[in-house]
Amino acid sequence: MKKHNFNSGPSILPQEVLQQASEAVLDFNGIGLSILEIGHRTSWFVEVINEARALVKELMQLGEDYDVLFLQGGATTQFMQVPLNLLDKDAAAAYCVNGIWGDKAVKEAKIFGNVNVVSSTKDKNHSYIQKDFSVPSDNVYLHYTSNNTVEGTQWHTTPNTNLPLIADMSSDIFSRPVDFSKHSLIYAGAQKNAGAAGVTIVVVKKDILGKTNRNISPIMDYRKHIEADALLNTPPVFAVYVSILTLRWIKKEGGLVEMEKRAKERADLLYSTLDSLPVFAPIVAKKDRSLMNATFTTHNKELENLFLEECKQQGMIGVKGHRSVGGLRVSMYNAMPISSVQALVDLMIDFNRRNG
Amino acid sequence: MKKHNFNSGPSILPQEVLQQASEAVLDFNGIGLSILEIGHRTSWFVEVINEARALVKELMQLGEDYDVLFLQGGATTQFMQVPLNLLDKDAAAAYCVNGIWGDKAVKEAKIFGNVNVVSSTKDKNHSYIQKDFSVPSDNVYLHYTSNNTVEGTQWHTTPNTNLPLIADMSSDIFSRPVDFSKHSLIYAGAQKNAGAAGVTIVVVKKDILGKTNRNISPIMDYRKHIEADALLNTPPVFAVYVSILTLRWIKKEGGLVEMEKRAKERADLLYSTLDSLPVFAPIVAKKDRSLMNATFTTHNKELENLFLEECKQQGMIGVKGHRSVGGLRVSMYNAMPISSVQALVDLMIDFNRRNG
Ligand SMILES: Cc1ncc(COP(=O)(O)O)c(C=O)c1O
Ligand SMILES: Cc1ncc(COP(=O)(O)O)c(C=O)c1O
Ligand SMILES: [Mg+2]
Ligand SMILES: [Mg+2]
Ligand SMILES: [Mg+2]
Ligand SMILES: [Mg+2]
Numbered sequence: 026m027k028k029h030n031f032n033s034g035p036s037i038l039p040q041e042v043l044q045q046a047s048e049a050v051l052d053f054n055g056i057g058l059s060i061l062e063i064g065h066r067t068s069w070f071v072e073v074i075n076e077a078r079a080l081v082k083e084l085m086q087l088g089e090d091y092d093v094l095f096l097q098g099g100a101t102t103q104f105m106q107v108p109l110n111l112l113d114k115d116a117a118a119a120y121c122v123n124g125i126w127g128d129k130a131v132k133e134a135k136i137f138g139n140v141n142v143v144s145s146t147k148d149k150n151h152s153y154i155q156k157d158f159s160v161p162s163d164n165v166y167l168h169y170t171s172n173n174t175v176e177g178t179q180w181h182t183t184p185n186t187n188l189p190l191i192a193d194m195s196s197d198i199f200s201r202p203v204d205f206s207k208h209s210l211i212y213a214g215a216q217k218n219a220g221a222a223g224v225t226i227v228v229v230k231k232d233i234l235g236k237t238n239r240n241i242s243p244i245m246d247y248r249k250h251i252e253a254d255a256l257l258n259t260p261p262v263f264a265v266y267v268s269i270l271t272l273r274w275i276k277k278e279g280g281l282v283e284m285e286k287r288a289k290e291r292a293d294l295l296y297s298t299l300d301s302l303p304v305f306a307p308i309v310a311k312k313d314r315s316l317m318n319a320t321f322t323t324h325n326k327e328l329e330n331l332f333l334e335e336c337k338q339q340g341m342i343g344v345k346g347h348r349s350v351g352g353l354r355v356s357m358y359n360a361m362p363i364s365s366v367q368a369l370v371d372l373m374i375d376f377n378r379r380n381g
Numbered sequence: 382m383k384k385h386n387f388n389s390g391p392s393i394l395p396q397e398v399l400q401q402a403s404e405a406v407l408d409f410n411g412i413g414l415s416i417l418e419i420g421h422r423t424s425w426f427v428e429v430i431n432e433a434r435a436l437v438k439e440l441m442q443l444g445e446d447y448d449v450l451f452l453q454g455g456a457t458t459q460f461m462q463v464p465l466n467l468l469d470k471d472a473a474a475a476y477c478v479n480g481i482w483g484d485k486a487v488k489e490a491k492i493f494g495n496v497n498v499v500s501s502t503k504d505k506n507h508s509y510i511q512k513d514f515s516v517p518s519d520n521v522y523l524h525y526t527s528n529n530t531v532e533g534t535q536w537h538t539t540p541n542t543n544l545p546l547i548a549d550m551s552s553d554i555f556s557r558p559v560d561f562s563k564h565s566l567i568y569a570g571a572q573k574n575a576g577a578a579g580v581t582i583v584v585v586k587k588d589i590l591g592k593t594n595r596n597i598s599p600i601m602d603y604r605k606h607i608e609a610d611a612l613l614n615t616p617p618v619f620a621v622y623v624s625i626l627t628l629r630w631i632k633k634e635g636g637l638v639e640m641e642k643r644a645k646e647r648a649d650l651l652y653s654t655l656d657s658l659p660v661f662a663p664i665v666a667k668k669d670r671s672l673m674n675a676t677f678t679t680h681n682k683e684l685e686n687l688f689l690e691e692c693k694q695q696g697m698i699g700v701k702g703h704r705s706v707g708g709l710r711v712s713m714y715n716a717m718p719i720s721s722v723q724a725l726v727d728l729m730i731d732f733n734r735r736n737g
Contacts, residue, residue, distance in 0.1 A: 038415065046406050058383075098453045102600050223579045259390070
């Protein structure tokens with residue numbers, strides 16, 4: 026039985042992407058070699074990485090002033106690599122902290138320079154987004170997390186700032202049109218909406234690079250990766266390939282506009298159910314709710330466990346909240362069919378009737 | 382037609398590993414989910430990573446004083462991460478440089494502290510290994526490249542030293558029994574003998590950690606990865622899985638003793654042919670020749686191109702030398718059947734007859 030996969034990441038991928046990826050592991054494009062066996066400097070792979078880089082730009086409608094990299098190390102490594110490349114020891118960067126990922130980004134940045142937490146929503150357990158705050162004009166960038174995977178909040182507008190804007194879009198990249206060109210750097214682990222675990226997409230506006238005095242380790246230097254056409258060292262070949270399959274799928278299905286439409290349908294169905302049923306209560310302020318990750322609670326811990334048990338029985342996985350916050354969480358990424366959300370909603374209605 | 386895959390990396394993998402990996406992309410162990418869709422903190426994946434860590438220790442016959450990590454970023458990231466974790470600004474580390482990879486390791490290390498190149502074989506284009514050299518006793522470690530993928534040399538004995546010994550084993554890990562316990566840190570990109578591109582195996586003796594004064598970025602700190610049981614952030618799930626399949630295959634086939642036996646058979650066949658045929662000439666001093674990567678030349682550039690063309694026609698790929706050194710190179714990793722080497726040797730004999 027195919028499961029209903031509400032995992033927060035690694036998470037659901039389109040079935041046709043899985044099919045194509047599985048075939049490529051046996052024979053890549055009929056060349057008589059597995060995708061796992063081809064050199065990264067062969068024309069076979071160079072075509073893959075070039076198409077991947079071009080597709081990212083196309084979906085984001087970005088021009089020549091941007092470059093796209095497919096790096097390793099996860100978004101967590103970007104928490105480090107961003108300040109390493111951009112933040113001098115004596116300089117300061119501004120961070121919006123809306124949850125545990127923003128918090129970790131701050132911890133890494135502090136190793137490299139000064140950090141201004143210009144906005145924190147910790148006062149209310151990060152159950153909302155604070156959109157008004159001021160940023161010292163001498164800060165070198167403003168960093169925010171566009172979608173808070175753990176807490177279930179999302180920025181529905183891009184932060185307004187004159188500073189170079191940097192976004193951790195790990196959990197909502199390619200799920201909606203955004204004015205990407207307002208950003209100077211965007212990064213995302215691929216394992217939600219953009220492929221499998223093991224590759225991190227970094228989109229960087231080239232004019233922000235090369236401005237620190239730091240002697241940056243070559244392998245950590247964005248410029249070195251750009252100069253090497255994204256082949257500075259062996260890239261995670263298979264993970265890049267899964268990303269390209271996923272990006273092709275997004276484009277074919279109608280691009281980011283269509284992804285957003287589907288995300289809204291799924292989220293509307295789920296949140297309206299949560300709002301209407303007495304047993305369930307969404308955690309996040311209505312206007313800041315994430316279209317990707319819905320967090321909610323039940324009356325008490327026993328009901329929660331009972332509900333989780335029933336989900337499990339019906340093949341619905343990943344419904345448990347993140348270990349740092351508890352409660353319940355349902356993740357609904359691009360590849361999630363509305364039928365899975367409908368099945369969950371049906372269970373919720375029935376569960377509410379029996380336990381209300 | 383299945384090709385003869387002499388790629389230097391990413392490179393040939395056992396057919397049954399490819400088969401199992403391909404199936405897992407559709408359905409992992411019959412759970413109704415792809416290996417690409419499972420959370421890294423589920424018991425499904427925790428079992429995988431734990432088995433992978435245990436298998437590495439078992440194959441290397443290492444005890445409790447060692448830990449095993451599956452990181453991202455390739456061996457090149459280890460060039461940086463090793464000195465970041467171990468080398469203070471005012472301290473010095475010793476490096477043997479036997480080729481381009483050792484050279485890159487030195488360049489990264491210089492960012493973090495002082496480097497003593499205690500042995501360099503650059504004088505003869507790295508066509509041999511220098512085994513006698515002295516190392517200042519106050520150096521914090523000695524680093525060497527056990528197999529020089531590009532130049533085709535290999536250390537057939539472990540360097541003798543009182544210092545903590547660190548090895549880049551990217552291109553010969555798991556190809557032979559080594560006294561691994563003489564090492565304090567071993568690392569290897571998996572894409573040769575240990576799996577697919579996208580994961581780097583790091584084996585570390587815990588007593589060398591925690592001795593620098595540097596404020597290490599958490600995601601780059603080996604200790605943080607160990608404390609988090611190798612799940613500090615999302616690991617490259619699929620690449621780890623391909624590694625475990627590869628390690629299981631090595632164990633089942635007879636372990637490192639058997640891998641070495643096969644490697645010697647392949648290398649003997651190839652080198653004896655190269656030595657005997659006038660048209661071909663191995664580059665490396667006999668006693669230092671690599672069992673994994675054989676480098677050689679032909680009389681002239683035209684013959685070289687002609688030979689490459691004939692290899693291509695017969696489905697033999699990856700025979701071209703590294704872009705930095707030219708010439709010809711044949712890589713013969715664990716999964717390479719002797720029949721592929723025999724096919725190449727047959728072509729060489731025939732080529733020599735026609736062009737000698
Ligand atoms: C918003 C966000 N940022 C960062 C991360 C960390 O990503 P990784 O585990 O790939 O380092 C995650 C992971 O879930 C995330 O959701
Ligand atoms: C001995 C050795 N060290 C380091 C590397 C670099 O590995 P990566 O490309 O994974 O960073 C290679 C790659 O071929 C290698 O053969
Ligand atoms: Mg956050
Ligand atoms: Mg309600
Ligand atoms: Mg070397
Ligand atoms: Mg000869």
